[in-house]
Amino acid sequence: MSEITSTSTPPPTTTPSTSTTTPSTNEKGEEPIPGLVKSESLLETFDAQLEIEQTNPNSPLYSIKSFEELGLKPEILKGVYAMGYNKPSKIQENSLPIIIQSSENLIAQSQSGTGKTAAFTLGMLNCVDETIQEPQTICICPSQELAVQIFEVVKKLGQFTTIKPILVIKEVDLPRTITNQIIIGTPGRLIDCIGRRQIGLRKMKMLVLDEADHMIGVRGMTEQSERIKDLLPKGIKILLFSATFSSSVDNYTKQYVPEPRVSIRLKREQLSVDKILQFYIDCESPSNKPHILSDIYAYISVGQSIVFVHTIETAKSLANKMREDGHSVSLLFGQGNTTEQRFAELNNFKLGKTKVLITTNVLARGIDILQVSLVINYDMPLDENERPDPVLYLHRVGRVGRFGRSGVAISLVANEHDKKKLMNIAEHLQRPVKELKKDEIEQVDEILRGLKDLTPLQSK
Ligand SMILES: Nc1ncnc2c1ncn2[C@@H]1O[C@H](COP(=O)(O)OP(=O)(O)OP(=O)(O)O)[C@@H](O)[C@H]1O
Numbered sequence: 001m002s003e004i005t006s007t008s009t010p011p012p013t014t015t016p017s018t019s020t021t022t023p024s025t026n027e028k029g030e031e032p033i034p035g036l037v038k039s040e041s042l043l044e045t046f047d048a049q050l051e052i053e054q055t056n057p058n059s060p061l062y063s064i065k066s067f068e069e070l071g072l073k074p075e076i077l078k079g080v081y082a083m084g085y086n087k088p089s090k091i092q093e094n095s096l097p098i099i100i101q102s103s104e105n106l107i108a109q110s111q112s113g114t115g116k117t118a119a120f121t122l123g124m125l126n127c128v129d130e131t132i133q134e135p136q137t138i139c140i141c142p143s144q145e146l147a148v149q150i151f152e153v154v155k156k157l158g159q160f161t162t163i164k165p166i167l168v169i170k171e172v173d174l175p176r177t178i179t180n181q182i183i184i185g186t187p188g189r190l191i192d193c194i195g196r197r198q199i200g201l202r203k204m205k206m207l208v209l210d211e212a213d214h215m216i217g218v219r220g221m222t223e224q225s226e227r228i229k230d231l232l233p234k235g236i237k238i239l240l241f242s243a244t245f246s247s248s249v250d251n252y253t254k255q256y257v258p259e260p261r262v263s264i265r266l267k268r269e270q271l272s273v274d275k276i277l278q279f280y281i282d283c284e285s286p287s288n289k290p291h292i293l294s295d296i297y298a299y300i301s302v303g304q305s306i307v308f309v310h311t312i313e314t315a316k317s318l319a320n321k322m323r324e325d326g327h328s329v330s331l332l333f334g335q336g337n338t339t340e341q342r343f344a345e346l347n348n349f350k351l352g353k354t355k356v357l358i359t360t361n362v363l364a365r366g367i368d369i370l371q372v373s374l375v376i377n378y379d380m381p382l383d384e385n386e387r388p389d390p391v392l393y394l395h396r397v398g399r400v401g402r403f404g405r406s407g408v409a410i411s412l413v414a415n416e417h418d419k420k421k422l423m424n425i426a427e428h429l430q431r432p433v434k435e436l437k438k439d440e441i442e443q444v445d446e447i448l449r450g451l452k453d454l455t456p457l458q459s460k
Pocket residue numbers: 084085086087088089092110111112113114115116117118119242243365366367368370398402403
């Protein structure tokens with residue numbers, strides 16, 4: 001197996017002189033919030049910042065190649081430019097030649113929001129023979145919302161081709177025989193359709209697992225992902241993509257992906273996206289958390305945000321409370337909600353009809369909503385054994401900071417116990433999580449306004 005591990009590269013050739021200076025004091029002579037960058041010191045537009053980011057060899061968005069050099073068919077390239085993508089990110093540059101030009105399987109890791117979806121979507125589109133009206137590639141992911149998102153990306157990037165993708169998730173009507181060349185779905189419904197021979201497998205040549213560590217490392221999903229692989233033709237090309245592949249899933253991934261395979265991996269210190277400012281507020285007691293949350297929202301006047309909680313009960317009660325406080329809130333959780341309800345809630349949020357999305361971990365992975373500038377960990381990200389979960393933390397906070405944008409993550413700690421857990425996560429990720437005192441909460445708005453690059457995004 002060949003291993004490409006991202007290594008440190010030389011310092012950037014173009015360093016923005018104005019981009020990251022933190023002022024020593026503000027106008028009132030006060031110490032600034034750690035990590036806050038004064039808005040006037042930020043570059044004028046997001047596009048200008050992205051251009052600089054993409055010339056910095058240390059950035060996950062950097063590449064030395066253009067999209068033209070990656071071997072894509074001309075009509076797919078047209079789709080890339082129609083999406084407004086000018087240059088590939090590092091993962092796109094590194095993974096596409098392996099997907100398109102080699103016979104190797106691939107395990108690909110890159111930070112959240114760095115364009116993995118576009119990478120495997122382009123790979124799937126490029127491998128389709130448009131003259132054959134049969135399923136040729138299949139992409140599995142853990143949630144319906146993510147499946148819809150991937151489906152939309154396939155449609156947009158493939159808009160100048162004749163390729164028609166299909167969505168195979170719960171409660172969606174499907175034809176008796178599926179002839180679409182690209183299939184995107186969640187594992188349960190896919191197994192069901194393959195079992196009923198609704199999906200023909202004769203021409204299948206590529207299997208993609210998005211959020212692959214979750215798909216093959218979490219009980220229930222593991223068995224389903226195995227089953228799908230076993231049903232597909234032997235020797236099919238397998239691609240695993242995720243922002244995280246913890247050592248505990250390493251063995252599974254190697255078993256799942258046969259040789260020959262290439263592995264593109266990150267070092268632990270590279271996991272976190274630099275442009276997410278990370279804070280915590282010490283609430284001193286669990287019972288103070290609802291008030292602190294209200295206090296934060298009393299001051300915020302910009303952007304949209306996602307609040308992550310541990311249980312459906314907490315999600316519901318917080319949503320009620322925030323609605324009573326006059327906030328427009330979407331509430332989304334997995335169990336006990338119909339697909340229609342879930343999509344309606346998410347759509348309202350995406351369209352900006354609601355400003356806050358309260359959700360469980362069901363939306364922690366993959367969801368890409370560019371106008372979100374703040375993530376709140378209302379409940380600590382914990383694994384099933386109640387241990388601090390850096391992987392879950394990374395995915396949750398990765399809902400901001402998408403493709404070079406800035407964002408803020410605030411974790412509410414209820415007591416010393418929680419604080420210890422959070423510090424454990426920060427240490428694991430080798431990133432500082434700074435304290436925001438209760439009497440500094442009103443500055444959250446100022447911090448968000450400091451993320452000036454959000455402004456042009458909101459009109460995108
Ligand atoms: N080459 C590019 N140039 C500009 N924008 C891009 C490019 N590639 C992807 N994007 C945009 O960047 C955003 C994040 O991309 P994407 O959702 O593919 O990230 P991801 O790595 O899959 O994230 P996650 O780990 O959260 O699943 C999307 O809005 C996407 O349209």
